[in-house]
Amino acid sequence: MEDMDKIKVQPKILLQKKPNTSEPQKDLGRSGFSSSSSTISIPKCKKPISKKTVSVMAPQQSERRPATTGSVKTALTMTEKILARASEKPQLNPGENVWVNVDILMTHDVCGPGSIGIFKKEFGxxxxxxxxxxxxxxxxxxxxxxxxxxxxxVDILRDFCNEQNIKYFYDIKDRSNFKANPDYKGVCHVALAQEGHCRPGEVLLGTDSHTCTAGAFGQFATGIGNTDAGFVLGAGKLLLKVPPTLRFVMDGEMPDYLLAKDLILQIIGEISVAGATYKSMEFVGTTVESLTMEERMTLCNMVVEAGGKNGVVPADNTTFKYLEVCLADFFMDCSSWLRIKHLCPMNQFIVMRKQVMAYFLASRFLSEYRFDIPKLEPMVAKPHSPDNRALARECKDVKIDRVYIGSCTGGKTEDFMAVARVFLASGNRVKVPTFLVPATQKVWMDIFTLPVPGSGGKTCSQIFEEAGCDTPASPSCGACLGGPKDTHARMNEPLVCVSTTNRNFPGRMGHREGQIYLASPYTAAASALTGYVTDPREFLQ
Amino acid sequence: MALWSSSTTISLSKNPNSSTTYPKPSLFFLSLVSLKLSSFKPLTSRAPPHQPLSIPRAASTTPSTTPATSFHGHCYVVGDNIDTDQIIPAEYLTLVPSNPNEYEKLGSYALVGLPATYKTRFIEPNQTKTKYAIVIGGDNFGCGSSREHAPVALGAAGVVAVVADSYARIFFRNSVATGEIYPLESEVRICEECKTGDLVSIELAESKLINHTSGKEYKLKPIGDAGPVIEAGGIFAYARKTGMIPSRTA
Structure with a gap:
């Protein structure tokens, strides 16, 4: 009972900050997690900014100056740091169970009604x-x-949001024309990022296994079930076990025929579909630093396919540039101290290689995997498991029936741009039906408005039309997970499909005997052009 | 042993209306039956004709004086990486588990996504419940989506426990949080030694599984602190029972 009372009171503590310490105000933000790192690097650093170890921040921890916190022997990994902040602990260890304050709880039409049902049943x-x-x-x-x-x-969600006055509800009422619904977004994981709900250092829980996508922003993000979500709805916190971290170091320049999808398929193939069960997967290295936000999202999106609890990429300038755009409006009317705090130290979050190295050397990782990215080749996952790895060129004799571009993994603006790039390079038409399902309304708009580089001003939609693709569909999760029988592009027959989605278990896209080859947008586009699983280098070089 | 005895003792006095997260007649009924009638479960009465119905050994392993939780029934055997799309295909996710009618319906679709290579159906046509109280799997059982519909569908179909080499994280957690099924881990690959239709018993307190058809015994990994939570009927029921959160006034 005491625990429960505490739960209700605690969130306030976060906001009651005493700003008046002897330290200059601006230091508050960047001293975030330095309690752990500065003992390992140089305590009295010449450049005050460099005290910051990349990417994560903990506003309330700044009250505890490094010098006064006592001995901190080991630097925390990024996931540990985020969970330490969220559980208001200076230090924690993998395996520890901690009550974590939740910054964002996301739910959707599949698990929302059940979560709401549990919330009402248990809390009244x-x-x-x-x-x-x-x-x-x-x-x-x-x-x-x-x-x-x-x-x-969807009606249940709407009623609940009205009743609870939920601020962020991305509703759709007119199903016949999604464009008539300005609030409607589409695939939750992409919408969360586009609407500025993914922020470094925070904790995001969602009733969807691909919630881990948001780890791309240096956030702790993981999927939970309805019962846990029902608890969070009422209590704002959840008991979580701190996962040990696996570190994936990817170095070298990304070849222009590879995409993040190839990297993550390589990793899952390496460690298997259970290789990261209960663990955090941290992605670092020069390749990762060079990736755009959408590509980092692809990387983190599929950690759950290796059993991972969360994936995380250190936040850096790329992250903050993305946030500046999507949080422009949010910034204007933001009244919460906590949120402003999260955005203020942007410029101080520039990755400094030296600091990064100090952090890595000091942090404890369960194990480390290194990948020399320039040596990788385009990859697919053959049926019926995401770890059934093969090179795209090894599958060149696999005849396919269709290609599907879409989902939280492969339905973002850059994914469609990549497809357009291959079509443009080839100049040919597709040989199999090619379905396009933009993740969100914004992606749909981008397909119809953004010029594709090197095309003389053509948009993706024009290139897709010239190549003979299916018209871009209304944004949603679509046939990635099969869904109701009348779902657009659902596999209602035992077909062979090359897909930019995330899972290829039996029946995933509809028919139990269907075969799904998971691939990057490049490989999917190349395969559409030939009617066989095809290495995109056939068109891109 | 002492821990288990005490936890089951509490369950004897629990009020079935106040604790379970979902309507859970099978598990509750089962635990009562297990206490009163030794280990014989209602499920055995639905055994296929070729299976012997009376297994004296199972009864003797759980003396009525020891209120340890034990399950008894036929098993359904699957392989590695049984993902949530196979446990409950996405087209049925429109069913809301917290709605009692839809809960039952969800159960009738449990494991319907298994490929055609599984010749024996988990649930017979036009039936809503399975005759297999125990599912035996390999590695990484329940991988894939976070849908809580997966353990709920199994529980609603009448499954009391899954025994697998290992579990995907979210499935394990959802099983415990809902109290729908016991996700038990085996120490050896039982899925390669048991056959669908074998009559098996699970003795939770002793962490073992007995295959009466083959006469073999297998060690299971202890369920630990998750046991009492499932026993109580899920995380909310457990928290109320142990005083972590106040009991409902309603």
Missing amino acids: EDAKVWDREKVVIIPDHYIFTKEERANRN
């Missing part, structure tokens, strides 16, 4: 969510279907 019909601004509800799975229960589930 009249209960209020712990924070109406921290609950983000994104209908995205089964939207453009005639199935009544699916439609009803």
Whole structure:
């Protein structure tokens, strides 16, 4: 009972900060986690800024100056740091169970109604969510279907959001024309990023296994079930076990025929679909630093396919540039101290190689994997497991029936740009039906408006039309997970599909005997052009 | 042993209406039956005709004086990496588990996504419950999506425990949080030694599985602190029972 009372009171503590310490105000932000790192690097650094170890921040920890915290022998990994901040502990160890304050809880139309049901059952019909601004509800799975229960589930979400006055609800009412719904976004993991809900150092829980996508922002993000989500809705926190960290170091220049999808398929093939079970996967190295945010999202998106609890990429300038754009509006009306705090020290978060190295040397990792990226080749995962790795060129005799471009993994703007690039380079038409399902409304807009580099001003949509693709569909999760029988591009027959999605288990895209080859957008586009699984170098070099 | 005895003792006095997260007649009924009638479960009455119905040995392993939790029934055997799409295909996810009618319906689709290579159906046509109380799997059982519908579907179908080499994290957690099924880990690859339809018993307190059809015994890994949570009927019920959160006034 005491625990429960505590739960209700604690969130306030975060905001009650005494700003008036002897330290200059501006130091508050960047001293974030230096309690652990500065003992390892130089305590009295000449450059005060370099005290910061990349990427994560812990506003409330700044009260505890490094010198006063006593001995900290080991630097925490990034995931440990985020969880330490969220559990208000100076130090924690992998395997420890800690109560973590949740910054954002995301749910959608598949698991939202069940989570709401549990919340109401356990906390009472009249209960209020712990924070109406921290609950983000994104209908995205089964939207453009005639199935009544699916439609009803979106109605349940809407009723709940109205009743609870939920601030971030991305509703769709007119299913016949998604463009008539300005609030509607589409695939939750991409929408979370585009709407500025993914922020470094925070904790994001979602009722979807691909919630780990947000780790691309240096955030702790993981998927939970309905019961846990029901608990978070009422209490704002959750008991989590601190995962040990596996570190993946990827160095070297990314060849222009590879995409992040190739990297993560390589990693999953290396460690297997259970290789990271209960563990955190941290991605670092010069290759990772060179990746765009959307590519980092692809990398983190599929950690769950290796069993991982979360994936994380250190936040850097790329991260903050992305945030500056998507948080422009948010910035204007932001009243929360905590959130401003998260955005203020942007310029201080530039990655400094030396510091990064100091941090890595000091942190404890369960194990480390190194990849020489320039040596990698385009990769696929053959049916029926994401770790069934093969080189695309090794599968050149596999005849395919269709290609699917979409989902949180491979339905982002850059994924479509990559597909367009291959079509442009080839100048040919596709030989198999090629389905395009943009993740979000914004991606859909980008496909129809952004010029593709080197095309003389053509948009993706023009290039797709010339190549003979299916018209870009309404944004949603689509056929990535099969869904109701009338879902666009669902595999209702035992076909062979090359897909930019994330899973190829039996029945994943509909038919139990269907065969799915997971591939990068480059490989998917190249395969569409030949009707066989095809290495994109056939067109890109 | 002492721990288990005490936890089950509490369950004897629990009020079934106040604790379970989902309607869970099978597990509750089962635990009562296991206490009162030794280890014979209602599920055995639905055994295929070729299976012997009376297994004296199972009864003797759980003397009625020891209120340890034990399960008894036929097993359904699957392989490695059984993902949540196979446990409950995505087209049925429109069913909301917290809605009692839809909970039952969800159960009728449990494991319907298994490929055609599985000749024996987990649930017979036009049935809503399975005759297999125990599912035996290999590595990484429940991988894939975070859908809580997966352990719920198994529980709603009448499964009381899954025994696998290992579990995907979210599936394990959802099993415990909902209290729907016991996700037990085996020390050896039982899935290669048991056959669908074998009659098996699980003795939780002793962490062992007995295959009465083959006469073999297998050691399981202790369920640990997760046991009492599942016993109580999930994380909310457990928290109320142990005083971590207040009991509902309603």
